[in-house]
Amino acid sequence: MMLSVQDLAVSRGGITILDAVSLTLQPGEALVLRGPNGIGKTTLLRTVAGLQLPVSGRVELPPEGAAYSGHADGLKATLTVAENLTFWARIYGQRDIAPALKAMNLETLADRDAQNLSAGQKRRLGLARLLVTGRGLWLLDEPTVSLDAASVALFAEAVRAHLKRGGAALMATHIDLGLEEATILDLAPFRAKTPAPGQGGGFDEAFA
Numbered sequence: 034m035m036l037s038v039q040d041l042a043v044s045r046g047g048i049t050i051l052d053a054v055s056l057t058l059q060p061g062e063a064l065v066l067r068g069p070n071g072i073g074k075t076t077l078l079r080t081v082a083g084l085q086l087p088v089s090g091r092v093e094l095p096p097e098g099a100a101y102s103g104h105a106d107g108l109k110a111t112l113t114v115a116e117n118l119t120f121w122a123r124i125y126g127q128r129d130i131a132p133a134l135k136a137m138n139l140e141t142l143a144d145r146d147a148q149n150l151s152a153g154q155k156r157r158l159g160l161a162r163l164l165v166t167g168r169g170l171w172l173l174d175e176p177t178v179s180l181d182a183a184s185v186a187l188f189a190e191a192v193r194a195h196l197k198r199g200g201a202a203l204m205a206t207h208i209d210l211g212l213e214e215a216t217i218l219d220l221a222p223f224r225a226k227t228p229a230p231g232q233g234g235g236f237d238e239a240f241a
């Protein structure tokens with residue numbers, strides 16, 4: 034078992050937005066969270082990652098934990114691409130950054146400072162970071178934002194290889210990665226019963 038979520042309720046700003054979420058992931062499986070903007074995909078992923086506490090319910094992860102990739106890529110601006118990856122690899126007890134550089138097509142950018150990368154290149158570095166964690170469970174929030182078609186294909190290939198190695202992935206993404214291993218979980222049935230005004234709507238009301 035790579036992940037077990039049982040009867041989980043999660044909140045944002047003190048208000049429960051999703052409840053009774055239960056799901057499991059076995060090695061080799063991927064689950065894609067679907068639902069309109071604001072339903073709580075980010076909140077659910079952050080809760081599963083342990084970045085915020087659940088309102089109730091249980092999350093069981095592998096003993097070594099998960100690798101989380103959120104909207105911020107967590108890059109060190111003044112370190113090069115290779116230095117960033119080496120930094121993270123050391124934290125996670127890994128040595129070799131070469132496969133991660135290759136997988137995300139960063140070899141020719143290895144010596145460039147992270148602050149001088151384009152948005153899509155930064156995203157590729159953020160995803161390369163996943164590969165140097167050595168963690169079996171990936172929790173991914175909109176991993177393909179800013180990526181062009183070729184980079185989306187590279188990313189899909191990296192996820193596929195991860196699943197083949199016995200890894201698992203829980204991800205929020207609006208685009209189809211073409212992963213036949215992935216199942217879709219629509220979060221609409223888990224919407225908490227009494228959302229506050231402006232919460233859980235079909236789109237981002239603040240910008241309507």
Ligand SMILES: Nc1ncnc2c1ncn2[C@@H]1O[C@H](COP(=O)(O)OP(=O)(O)OP(=O)(O)O)[C@@H](O)[C@H]1O
Nearest residue numbers: 045046069070071072073074075076077231232233
């Ligand atoms: N501090 C806060 N107080 C109250 N509500 C908040 C607060 N922060 C976020 N929210 C609301 O919580 C809800 C869940 O947000 P979340 O980012 O998890 O949604 P999402 O499904 O990931 O959305 P998207 O598809 O746009 O990324 C949204 O309706 C958001 O407006």
